[in-house]
Amino acid sequence: MQRHNRGLLAVDKQGNRVLFLNPETFAVEQELNAFPPRPHELLMLPQLEKAYVPIYGDGIHGDNPHPGHKVAIIDLRLRQISGFIDLSPLKAPHSGQLGRDGKVYLCCENSAVVAVIDPVSDRLEKTIQLPSHNAHRLTLSPSGRKLFTENEEDASITVVDLCEAEGRIIDNILMPGAISGIAASPKHPYLVASAADAPLLYVVDRQSHRIRQRLTLPGHQQPCQVVRFSANGERLVAIGDQEPVVTLFDDLLNPLGDIRVGNKPMDGCFSEDNRSLLIANEGDGSLSLIDLQQMKVIATPQAGTGCEVLSYFQLNPSG
Incomplete structure (x- = not known):
C-alpha cells in the first residue's frame, strides 16, 4: 500500500473531526471522526x-x-x-x-x-x-529553558524554569490588560503576546520579563487572538479574532501589511519553505492560501465544516 510521506493535518473543530488534506490541492484524503x-x-x-x-x-x-x-x-x-x-x-x-x-x-x-x-x-x-485557571496557551523559549503561559483574563504571563526537575515558577509578569495569544520568537530574545482588549501586540523580553515594545494593529478593528512565528523566525502573523484580516511582520517586527481572509480566521501554518501561509477560517469552512512574496491570497479552497488549526508535516521515507 502506498504511503504518503508529506501531508497536511487539519482539526475541523466545527465538524468534530480531523482531516488529512492533500498539501497541494487541499482535497480531503482521509477523515477521522x-x-x-x-x-x-x-x-x-x-x-x-x-x-x-x-x-x-x-x-x-x-x-x-x-x-x-x-x-x-x-x-x-x-x-x-x-x-x-x-x-x-x-x-x-x-x-x-x-x-x-x-x-x-x-x-x-x-x-x-x-x-x-x-x-x-x-x-x-x-x-x-500554575497560579491561574485561565492559562489557555503556552510557548517555550528556543533553548527549552523557560516556559511561558498566557493567562487570559488574569492579565499575566507565568514564567516556569524548566531546568529544575519539577519546573519552578520564577515570575508572574503582570500585563496592562487581558491577553489572548502568545508566541516566542525562534530567532530573537523576545516573545509576543496579543492584547484581548485592543488591536495591539505586546513584545516581552524573555530575559528581563519586561514589556519592551507595543505594536498597534491599525488594520484591525478588534483585538487579534493567535500569534504565530514561522519556524525560521523570519515572519510573524497576527490573526484577527472574529475579523477577516491577518497582519504580517518581519523578524524585526516591522509591519509588512494586512491581508483579508475568510470568515472567523482561527489559526494558520507556514509552509516548510516559508513561501506561503495557510489560514483556517472556522466561520465559513474555507482556507486562505497566502503567497508571502506577493502578500495576497492566491487560493480559497473549502476544507471541512470549520477548521480551527492545521499543520504541514513531513515523514521519513518508510523502509
Missing part, C-alpha cells in the same frame, strides 16, 4: 510519526461547561487514531509544545496545571502547578 467533543488545537510530532489533538470540551475559553480530559493520538503514517491519553482528573487540555528535553508540555486550563507528557510512551509524567 471518532472523537469526543470537541477536538481543539494540534501538536505535530513528525519525528515520532504522530500528532496530539487535545479534547478541550464542547465549549470555548470562558464557556466550557463540559471540559474534556483526553488527548487523541493520531498516527501520521497509517492516518488513523491510535489511541487516547487519559489525563483525568486534569481538565480542558489545550495548547501544547514539544520541549528540547523531548517532553510535551500541555496547558490543562480548568485544572491550572501544565501536564508533562512523554510522547514516546504517551504517558503523563508529572504536572506543574
Whole structure:
C-alpha cells in the first residue's frame, strides 16, 4: 500500500473531526471522526510519526461547561487514531509544545496545571502547578529553558524554569490588560503576546520579563487572538479574532501589511519553505492560501465544516 510521506493535518473543530488534506490541492484524503467533543488545537510530532489533538470540551475559553480530559493520538503514517491519553482528573487540555528535553508540555486550563507528557510512551509524567485557571496557551523559549503561559483574563504571563526537575515558577509578569495569544520568537530574545482588549501586540523580553515594545494593529478593528512565528523566525502573523484580516511582520517586527481572509480566521501554518501561509477560517469552512512574496491570497479552497488549526508535516521515507 502506498504511503504518503508529506501531508497536511487539519482539526475541523466545527465538524468534530480531523482531516488529512492533500498539501497541494487541499482535497480531503482521509477523515477521522471518532472523537469526543470537541477536538481543539494540534501538536505535530513528525519525528515520532504522530500528532496530539487535545479534547478541550464542547465549549470555548470562558464557556466550557463540559471540559474534556483526553488527548487523541493520531498516527501520521497509517492516518488513523491510535489511541487516547487519559489525563483525568486534569481538565480542558489545550495548547501544547514539544520541549528540547523531548517532553510535551500541555496547558490543562480548568485544572491550572501544565501536564508533562512523554510522547514516546504517551504517558503523563508529572504536572506543574500554575497560579491561574485561565492559562489557555503556552510557548517555550528556543533553548527549552523557560516556559511561558498566557493567562487570559488574569492579565499575566507565568514564567516556569524548566531546568529544575519539577519546573519552578520564577515570575508572574503582570500585563496592562487581558491577553489572548502568545508566541516566542525562534530567532530573537523576545516573545509576543496579543492584547484581548485592543488591536495591539505586546513584545516581552524573555530575559528581563519586561514589556519592551507595543505594536498597534491599525488594520484591525478588534483585538487579534493567535500569534504565530514561522519556524525560521523570519515572519510573524497576527490573526484577527472574529475579523477577516491577518497582519504580517518581519523578524524585526516591522509591519509588512494586512491581508483579508475568510470568515472567523482561527489559526494558520507556514509552509516548510516559508513561501506561503495557510489560514483556517472556522466561520465559513474555507482556507486562505497566502503567497508571502506577493502578500495576497492566491487560493480559497473549502476544507471541512470549520477548521480551527492545521499543520504541514513531513515523514521519513518508510523502509
